[in-house]
Amino acid sequence: MQQQVSVSQGHIFQRSLAWVTTRFGRKPTDLLFRGVTLLLVFIVIATVIGVAIVLVVYSWPTITTFGLSFLANPAFDPVHNIYGVVPAIFGTLYTSLFAMIFAIPIGLLAAIFAVDFCPRGLRTPLAFFTDLLAAIPSVIIGLFGFLLLAPWLQKTGEPWLQQHLGFLPFFQGQIQGVGMLAAGMVLTIMVLPLIIAVSREVMLTVPTAQREAMLALGATRWEVIRYAVLPFSRVGILGGIILALGRALGETMAVTMVIGNQASKPSLSLFQTGYTLSSVIANQFGEATPGLFLSAVIEAGLIVFIITLITNILARALISSMERRGARGVRV
Amino acid sequence: MSTTVSERKNSASNPFKPPPSAREIQRQFNNGCLIVLATLFALLAVGVLIFLLLYVILNGIRYLNLDFFTRLPTPNGEPGGGMGPAIQGTLILVGLASLIGIPLGLFTAIYLSEFGRGRLANAVRSLVDLLTGVPTIIFGLFAWVIIVVPQETFSGFSGGVALGIIMIPIVARTTEDVLRLVPREQREASLSLGATEARTTFRVVIPAALSGIVTGIVLAMARVAGETAPLLMTAFGTTFRNTSIFEPMDALTLRVYNFTLSPYQTQVNQAYTGALVLILLILIASFTVRWFTGGFKRKF
Numbered sequence: 001m002q003q004q005v006s007v008s009q010g011h012i013f014q015r016s017l018a019w020v021t022t023r024f025g026r027k028p029t030d031l032l033f034r035g036v037t038l039l040l041v042f043i044v045i046a047t048v049i050g051v052a053i054v055l056v057v058y059s060w061p062t063i064t065t066f067g068l069s070f071l072a073n074p075a076f077d078p079v080h081n082i083y084g085v086v087p088a089i090f091g092t093l094y095t096s097l098f099a100m101i102f103a104i105p106i107g108l109l110a111a112i113f114a115v116d117f118c119p120r121g122l123r124t125p126l127a128f129f130t131d132l133l134a135a136i137p138s139v140i141i142g143l144f145g146f147l148l149l150a151p152w153l154q155k156t157g158e159p160w161l162q163q164h165l166g167f168l169p170f171f172q173g174q175i176q177g178v179g180m181l182a183a184g185m186v187l188t189i190m191v192l193p194l195i196i197a198v199s200r201e202v203m204l205t206v207p208t209a210q211r212e213a214m215l216a217l218g219a220t221r222w223e224v225i226r227y228a229v230l231p232f233s234r235v236g237i238l239g240g241i242i243l244a245l246g247r248a249l250g251e252t253m254a255v256t257m258v259i260g261n262q263a264s265k266p267s268l269s270l271f272q273t274g275y276t277l278s279s280v281i282a283n284q285f286g287e288a289t290p291g292l293f294l295s296a297v298i299e300a301g302l303i304v305f306i307i308t309l310i311t312n313i314l315a316r317a318l319i320s321s322m323e324r325r326g327a328r329g330v331r332v
Numbered sequence: 333m334s335t336t337v338s339e340r341k342n343s344a345s346n347p348f349k350p351p352p353s354a355r356e357i358q359r360q361f362n363n364g365c366l367i368v369l370a371t372l373f374a375l376l377a378v379g380v381l382i383f384l385l386l387y388v389i390l391n392g393i394r395y396l397n398l399d400f401f402t403r404l405p406t407p408n409g410e411p412g413g414g415m416g417p418a419i420q421g422t423l424i425l426v427g428l429a430s431l432i433g434i435p436l437g438l439f440t441a442i443y444l445s446e447f448g449r450g451r452l453a454n455a456v457r458s459l460v461d462l463l464t465g466v467p468t469i470i471f472g473l474f475a476w477v478i479i480v481v482p483q484e485t486f487s488g489f490s491g492g493v494a495l496g497i498i499m500i501p502i503v504a505r506t507t508e509d510v511l512r513l514v515p516r517e518q519r520e521a522s523l524s525l526g527a528t529e530a531r532t533t534f535r536v537v538i539p540a541a542l543s544g545i546v547t548g549i550v551l552a553m554a555r556v557a558g559e560t561a562p563l564l565m566t567a568f569g570t571t572f573r574n575t576s577i578f579e580p581m582d583a584l585t586l587r588v589y590n591f592t593l594s595p596y597q598t599q600v601n602q603a604y605t606g607a608l609v610l611i612l613l614i615l616i617a618s619f620t621v622r623w624f625t626g627g628f629k630r631k632f
Contacts, residue, residue, distance in 0.1 A: 027529075041443045044460075045456065048462075135617075251467070281473060304469070309462060
């Protein structure tokens with residue numbers, strides 16, 4: 001009798017296994033494997049959503065207290081408990097704009113060199129070098145900026161600019177070495193490899209036949225690039241540029257080390273010190289007392305998060321629209 | 333014969349060919365400008381990198397000695413000392429980050445390449461791609477808010493969590509890319525022999541793609557070893573030797589950051605050496621990656 005029961009229990013177990021197998025069309029071990037994998041994937045998804053939720057929840061006090069005036073108030077003043085991010089947003093946009101103005105032409109032409117003019121033997125080393133530049137920790141670029149670039153700007157670069165181009169609004173004001181100019185230059189160095197890498201990848205997807213057809217018609221190399229390569233890769237390159245912009249907008253360490261971290265009277269001067277959204281976080285979290293101060297620091301982070309999310313979504317949409325037109329294998 | 337060909341090419345000495353028109357000269361001029369500018373800017377980009385590397389290496393190598401790896405930092409700019417705790421801390425932090433980042437990244441990649449289909453898979457893939465573009469300080473902020481603020485102390489643990497989240501997308505993306513390179517026939521052969529999906533993945537697909545996966549992991553570890561911003565508000569840094577992960581922990585990048593801004597010349601000198609060690613780490617990782625991917629590309 002006892003035996004009978006255990007046998008029937010075995011039957012139940014086997015039958016339920018069989019049911020699971022037929023129901024899902026897979027073996028139980030596979031289900032376990034899929035289940036564990038899915039569980040870990042959901043942890044990843046939950047983490048990302050968790051980051052967004054935590055940022056919103058903890059910046060809620062300032063969001064409800066200041067509302068949109070947070071974006072329009074020039075003071076970040078823990079003493080009077082009034083917070084706004086106007087100088088930070090200005091600093092972020094101004095330094096990133098500076099970096100893009102210089103990094104786009106240099107990066108694009110360097111990528112054209114890498115794709116079209118580079119001697120075959122130099123291609124791999126060149127790609128290796130740009131990848132390496134992209135991999136250098138930002139604190140090292142910051143060290144370079146703080147210990148070499150800023151002192152040089154103070155002694156030589158900025159006085160020269162003021163003397164010769166001082167009539168422009170960009171080169172007026174007190175010379176301090178650290179400031180918008182140093183931060184912009186450091187950012188240029190940081191986004192350059194990204195622009196080179198994406199432009200190169202995108203331009204390599206242009207069909208060889210298209211280049212050769214132009215060459216066969218007697219076009220010069222410039223004309224081939226202007227009329228066959230650039231129109232085809234325009235969208236992808238734009239995507240790369242926006243991706244680089246996102247990187248510049250969110251960069252923290254290198255900028256924090258050379259931008260001076262002091263708001264000055266708002267002007268177009270590149271010599272003025274300032275701060276960015278990320279450098280506010282890096283500088284203020286230490287003093288941030290729970291309450292509005294802490295919340296303001298986190299809202300600065302939330303703004304960076306939203307800005308970089310938007311730029312990234314835009315960039316990836318542009319680059320993947322290249323794939324729909326037949327260019328394969330570009331993933332950035 | 334050869335002389336006539338070259339003469340014909342040279343329009344100046346060919347009496348039958350009219351001299352180049354203004355438009356032709358303009359075209360050639362534009363072309364020349366492009367080539368010169370492109371070469372110049374490529375040289376500039378490489379030049380900046382070489383200058384930066386040489387600057388750090390030449391300044392850093394003067395103070396590179398055994399003490400640097402073992403000794404504690406000296407207080408207030410006294411000579412001597414090293415970055416022992418920082419190096420130890422970086423190793424611990426990268427280890428902690430790997431515990432979180434590698435399994436999550438790896439299984440995300442397995443999901444995406446082996447059986448992720450439809451909307452969820454696309455959403456996960458976009459999420460992973462977007463995650464790589466988020467500034468790392470955001471993850472530092474996250475770990476600070478959920479771990480440091482409630483515990484009321486900076487800790488290596490919170491730093492490891494922040495770095496771990498940063499590792500996930502890097503590991504996931506590189507691993508997914510190499511898993512996709514494994515031919516479908518290999519999977520089908522394994523399945524047709526009666527192997528389960530799990531067995532196929534772990535005994536056939538992953539071994540075939542192993543060098544590529546290792547590459548991704550090494551890259552991700554090198555990336556987070558060079559992170560500073562998320563550690564500022566989590567691991568925070570300390571000048572004491574400390575192996576407890578629930579207390580403030582030093583990291584190479586944090587020490588380089590603090591010493592770069594230091595008013596004492598001896599500390600600035602050590603910052604150079606710290607930067608040099610970081611660059612060496614990145615170089616070693618890059619060459620390992622080159623070596624592995626070289627072998628990997630030959631295989632398929």
